Amino acid sequence: MDKFVSEKDNVLIVWQQKVDESVMKTSLNVIQTKVGNAGTVSVENAERLNLSGHHQSVFDVALFGLFSADEKYSDSVFTEAARILKPNGKIVVQPNVKDDSQTKNGSISQLKLCGFVNVVEESLKEPGSGDVTVIALVGNKPSYEVGSSTSLKISFGKSKPVNGNTSAKQVWSLSALDMDDDDVELIDDDELLQEQDLVKPDAESLKAPCGTGGPKPKKACKNCSCGLAEELEAGAKPKPKPVSSACGSCYLGDAFRCASCPYLGMPAFKPGEKVSLGPTQLRADA
């Protein structure tokens, strides 16, 4: 296929199935020598081609099936090739040798549908290929740009100026089309931090507001009858009391019990349940 390549060409080589590395190297060397130092050779896997983000109109020649003819390419790969080829650039596809003519014709129409013109079959005589006539499909990108347009000179007055933010949004949306592109350069997020971001909260700010950190003031339950309520009212410090439950709140859960209730920590009692206290609970204010 090297006969389609000339000196100083920018060549794109697209492959699909993995072949022996030495085979790839040999073929690549041939092309590389032919284009010389002034040309370039880019090798792309078909699946990655759309993600590689080549600029449009950069390649002179695109070769498909250089390493292995046993391949079929999707429309989107050919469309992308049409975009990144220069106007009048050449596409060469080596179709499957075992294919019958119908599929070959199919391939011709596929290339045409993807935007190529002058698509023809050309025979390749490769060394070592013996009697097998190897066929390649060759086509050209049109001399105009894909999707290009000429503005018609009809003026309806001034067009709106392009808003800076609108174009920023477009760049953003384009960037978002490929979320998994690992080659995009990232900022070092550590550099976003400023001096004050490294400061941690001091211990004082972590305390509950108005809480002094000391023991919490005791609270009496709603129907307090053990004297705690009166004591608190009188401003006296509550003293530990012997176990007694006359307030009627003990059977309720902790939410309703006195701060000195011996049943604290136990579930609410069910009607008729016999309640017994362990030694730790009998110790007042444990």
Added chain:
Amino acid sequence: MDTFMNNTNTDDDRHRVVVLFGSQTGTAEETSLRLAMQCRGSAFRCHVSPLDAYDIKNLVNEKILIFVCATTGQGEPPDNMKRFWKFIMRKNLPSSSLDDVKFAVLGLGDSSYAKFNFIAKKLHRRLEMLGGRPLVEVGLADDQHEWGSDAVIDKWVTKLWGTLLRDFPTPAGKSSPLGNSLPPPGYHVATYKKENNQEIREQEFGTFDEKHPFEAKLIENRRVTSEGHFQDTRLISFDISSAQSDLVYQPGDVVMIKPQNLEENVKEFLEILSLDPDDLLTFDPIEDDDITMDLPRPVTLQRLASEYLDFMSVPRRSFFQLLSHLAKDENEREKLIEFGSPEGTDERYSYANRPRRTILEVLQDFHHTASVIPLNRILDVFPLIRPRAFSIASSPTRHKGELHILVAVVRYKTRLHKPRRGLCSTWLSRLREGETAKLWLRSGGIRFPWERPCVMIGPGTGIAPFRSAAHERHQVGESGDVIFFGCRNELGDFYFRDEWEEMKVRLHVAFSRDQEEKIYVQHKIAQCGSELWDLIDRRGAYIYVAGNSKNMPDQVKEAFLELLRNNGNMTPEQATDYVTKLQQSKRYQQETWS
């Protein structure tokens, strides 16, 4: 021109608010859902989504964006915002991209870690850099606060709504997000009496994830600590042979497991709520902020309670607030209002958070209210059970068709009579042969190299990923690895003691309690200074640290810094620089959990 449209759809005049969260333990998600609940019936229409599930290309077209994100112990973004993070940090994003966007960032962090709330801080700065205009200052919630993260969250949320309401006053007929009234329910609920046709079980296929977990049969549940040892640790093996092509893992990968409530707790819960376990329900979200639900349609109350509702967690303020609106009993209502108000925070902390009281226990105290919770409020009142992550302990080659995890059963006492138990570990510890657990894989933990020696430090259950790696690497012919393990007693909790010889690794074990002075892994590392220096510097060894201790990773790092100074003749600055380079080139990796 489209006025007739506005008349037919009253939602058109509501302001769209997008709440995006990056959640590690579930707090960010819960906080986001609470924001959505506040929006119900208001002039704001809320869309909630995990950051990585949101279509990033639309971000520039939003008007109001609220970010709620956690920071992992190592200062990294949580898993469900990693893709977003890699995008938003792209250098080529124009600095005027977010000119039309107003945003607010709430961070959930823990100031006992060095990189406190780094993700929220960085995100806030980055959004400003891209042109976004902050509505309020970045909120930095802190688990170390006496009142927990709520202390900051409550204030920040109030401030945020205050600012938004100034720009978008509440019109007549709408409620304020700050109003203290009961928001409209989030779901339509239909109930059926159970008939012969059971609930429909969803079909399993393709890749497995949170919404389509794999139901793995338990092969073995073996206690690996001695009988008398205080800690109950289990090596649990699951059969994944029927899904092998979809559950492909490597050493260092993590398995997510969705735990269930214990049978006795489910029974008690349904009794307190006066619900029939066999009743069938369907839930249909009223506003489209439905993100987490993978509920079967219909679902029995039994299954809803055992697999979805997390009533064994400690209730948050919003729980009391909601219940106070539903309470009929005067006594209970009064108390619920107190616990649900910001002024009652101290009381609530003493009652619920400090003793780690569960929602189920709170419901026992407030049983009158519990029995009248309407079904269409159930998903608002109770949080959902979150999956738990475990480092995989098995080797895909050595243990073909199996997946092992190492689980320390969590159990401790507070001032409450009943001991506290970890939901997932307790449930797993009771799982018997043939019973199943719902699981799926999460890759992207630590990675092991080819043809390089590894130095692995894994005290306690931190050894799990290294058992996986050591077996796998031995199977494929890698050698020269060194492992540091730490435990209390040689005869108590020396995990996998019979396996190490087979794997031909050099094992150093620190038994912390088998002698007078405490010996830890970092001491063992110091003892092997010259050997390790040679491995790291000359043979390009990779270093791995895993475990659940808060201080261990820092102490191990300090041990390596010392080693570099002593054996590598470095200055302190050179040593720090060297470790930073190791970390950047992924030659020093950590996997820690709490």
